Amino acid sequence: MLFLIGKGVLSVTAQGFDQKLTEFKEYLKKMKSYEEAIGLLYWDMRTGAPKKGIGTRSEVVGMLSAEHFAMAVSEQMGEMLAYFNESDKQALLSSTDRTVVKECAKDYERSKKIPPKLHQEYVVLTSQAESVWEEAKEASDYAKFQPYLEKIVAANLEFIQLWGYEGHKYNTLLDMYEPGMTVAKLDEVFGALREKVVPLLSAVQASPHKPETGFLRQRFDKQKQKAFSLFILGQMGYDFEAGRLDETVHPFATGLNPGDVRITTRYLLDDVNSALFGTIHEGGHALYEQNISPELIGTPLCTGTSMGIHESQSRYWENMIGRSRPFWKRYYKDLQANYPGQFDSVSVEEFYRASNEVKPSLIRIEADELTYNLHIMVRYEIEKALFSESVRVADLPEVWNEKYKEYLGVVPASDGEGVLQDVHWAGGSFGYFPSYALGNMYAAQIEHTLRKQLAGYDELIESGNLLPIKDWLTDRIYRYGKALSPNEIIMQVTGEELNPDYLVQYFAKKFGDIYKL
Amino acid sequence: MLFLIGKGVLSVTAQGFDQKLTEFKEYLKKMKSYEEAIGLLYWDMRTGAPKKGIGTRSEVVGMLSAEHFAMAVSEQMGEMLAYFNESDKQALLSSTDRTVVKECAKDYERSKKIPPKLHQEYVVLTSQAESVWEEAKEASDYAKFQPYLEKIVAANLEFIQLWGYEGHKYNTLLDMYEPGMTVAKLDEVFGALREKVVPLLSAVQASPHKPETGFLRQRFDKQKQKAFSLFILGQMGYDFEAGRLDETVHPFATGLNPGDVRITTRYLLDDVNSALFGTIHEGGHALYEQNISPELIGTPLCTGTSMGIHESQSRYWENMIGRSRPFWKRYYKDLQANYPGQFDSVSVEEFYRASNEVKPSLIRIEADELTYNLHIMVRYEIEKALFSESVRVADLPEVWNEKYKEYLGVVPASDGEGVLQDVHWAGGSFGYFPSYALGNMYAAQIEHTLRKQLAGYDELIESGNLLPIKDWLTDRIYRYGKALSPNEIIMQVTGEELNPDYLVQYFAKKFGDIYKL
Structure with a gap:
């Protein structure tokens, strides 16, 4: 009883x-x-x-x-x-x-x-x-x-x-985009990165072996650009029954649910690469969202774990796949066929090198892979100073221009192409910018592990067999959504915490080769 | 104090x-x-x-x-x-x-x-x-x-x-789509209409002057169909800054708010008219919704006053404008230019007559203007009988086939093209069907007034000057939304209640002329 x-x-x-x-x-x-x-x-x-x-x-x-x-x-x-x-x-x-x-x-x-x-x-x-x-x-x-x-x-x-807040006031803002991230950690990794990137950039700029790039700027039919972008998306394993590609002014990806992850792009008629790499970038975000485990649907965990890890996937697919030599060894003939006559006299090696041209510029979103992180560091330093109240908002144009000169060796002629270039601050998104550079570092660290664990990695890409890569990433990153923290993800995938060395090594190898350093 | x-x-x-x-x-x-x-x-x-x-x-x-x-x-x-x-x-x-x-x-x-x-x-x-x-x-x-x-x-x-309910049980359902409408009224107007349409249809069928229609069924490029549909929409005064045209399987119009009224269409590659008249039809619905007075935005009155009045606008634009002789006198040369070579040997009169071919058929949505109302009456009689409980659901296929034989002289070979053809009953939308025929009657009654009040009505259409017509309708119908009842609208516009005679006169004149009766 x-x-x-x-x-x-x-x-x-x-x-x-x-x-x-x-x-x-x-x-x-x-x-x-x-x-x-x-x-x-x-x-x-x-x-x-x-x-x-x-x-x-x-x-x-x-x-x-x-x-x-x-x-x-x-x-x-x-x-x-x-x-x-x-x-x-x-x-x-x-x-x-x-x-x-x-x-x-x-x-x-x-x-x-x-x-x-x-x-x-x-x-x-x-x-x-x-x-x-x-x-x-x-x-x-x-x-x-x-x-x-x-x-x-x-x-x-x-x-x-x-x-x-704990430690630096800015930590509280960083944590909104990259849970657990701190000024101490960013100072460390950005410092290490900058220390290696700056001399590499100098060497690149001093190199006499500059790629020709004129052929990237011809007239390219929009429908053909779209067709090629869709083709590459399909090759990446983007699921068109769970998404669609549309046009917009400011490209983005949006995961409504894992069965409906849409991407948008913008076609520049005089640039063969802009829409293509933009599409691959957003496609990388989309692969993440499309492959979150169905059991997380309807919960707040049904999204990427952080802006940094999300950006690692868009940047990985855009740069480490899309701007890689094996990728173009496989797909350059398709690009040539897509634009009949327009690339007859351009070799795959010339196209690959042109697509990786390094050139310090004023505008972040147009920056090449190597200088991109320097643009981010400028913004990071400014945000950090704003929230330690060591710089006044009134002084930002001056600080901006000084930092650009120091980090990139270029100075904006006007605030429109300087301190006013990004919308983020107007929307109050302080702490967001570092995600972009974190994404690059995470991506290189993940790629390092991928190369070790996935046999014949370069050959897979060179044979257009990208799905094993997508599956590997799904298995270790995508399916978890937000069920694991960014640090848990990077530890689980690579066995160590965020480490900028992998990006440094990747840069040294890639640009050392392209610029014959 | x-x-x-x-x-x-x-x-x-x-x-x-x-x-x-x-x-x-x-x-x-x-x-x-x-x-x-x-x-x-x-x-x-x-x-x-x-x-x-x-x-x-x-x-x-x-x-x-x-x-x-x-x-x-x-x-x-x-x-x-x-x-x-x-x-x-x-x-x-x-x-x-x-x-x-x-x-x-x-x-x-x-x-x-x-x-x-x-x-x-x-x-x-x-x-x-x-x-x-x-x-x-x-x-x-x-x-x-x-x-x-x-x-x-x-x-x-x-x-x-x-x-x-008052009177007939079915009245309560009718009122949901056409406020104030009753079985007594419908019996009266449908009776009067059928009495005149049936002999007219017999005469049409007996006429030796049948239009040739073969040229309507060629291969028509989808992009060209779309371009021509968009051109005609613009001519009607459809505001593309307050709407857009997309493709769908079952075309519809949807008024999200007066600044965003979208229409959809379906392109049949072997039919020059299907998408065009479908677009004009949905465009008529859209003109109504786009021109509702801004002061009604955000209230339940910001929509058409009834299904019948709404349908009067889609049917008016589709049939009384789009399938009129003056309309083709103006736009046939544009159609010819849109499909180079495909209509060289077809005169505007031949095209006009072909687009108005009368032919009793089994499927409502493919019906011509004259027989369309007979399809509706079959459904009306069945719904009325269902809700007076004088017919059983089990007997519907038989009843359906008998009524089609009686009203249209054709008998479905299977229930798929018979009693199962429409989705309405599956969705429980009893009382909806009469709206279509009411729309036709309202449209003819409104057109009768329009001809009297708008000087040089036919000449306006023949010169492609359709905006005064849109403005006239906006002023008397569209802007009121649901602030006036259907009966108030028709009284205000035409000075009398719903009267089927105008549709009868319109039919007699139009088809008497086309079939040389």
């Missing part, structure tokens, strides 16, 4: 737990549904929504975002998180569910600490700032943008105070 | 009223935002969403629909409607706001009367039935679909009992 009662009690407890877990998961699924709807609305606005509907559409996005935010910080969310954070409940949760709870709690804590009024004002401020930035950039008029940037920096300093 | 207090009280009352009205409007705007998001998700699913994402996407639609429904029947909605239905509040409302309240109350009452469990079961039932119908149609297997249809009819009979 007692046994039966005991059993009954146990069963009731388990039932209560199961029921609460089901409720929690339904709640999260609903939040994810809002995200998917918002994602589609954005995609539509950026790919082809009629302009007269944009005003009303923005209000729809605003309404859905507000509903989503309200769910993230609701009393109900607070109660559910408190319940599942009790140690006896933690013990009953699966490892994945524990990570889900942790992820929601992090979000909840962060959002709850900002008074709603402050949050609302900030949303309005950044929305206005993005418009002002556009005009200021167009007119190269920093003074116009400066008061907005001052307010945005001040607001972020206030947020950091509310959120709390 | 008393005065001041009085004033204070008055002012508080007014303030309370204004505040409540603002809240009410915000509430409705939020509902409309859900509708817009759902509308875009549907558009996307039907135009190009990757198929592997559809499962998750359907759940997103389900979640948003549930939120929308919950708002429509919430306690808060009930309280707001009760408040604004008080006579002193009614007196303070603008005429438009009174209509808004009335519209919401109608929806609220209707939805509240169905127990949630019943509603949920019905949603599942019709969703399953649509899948089963697709298979049943493919296999011409009515027995497979019959049990679902029986349940759907039974559920609708139960709903009618809960909603209540």
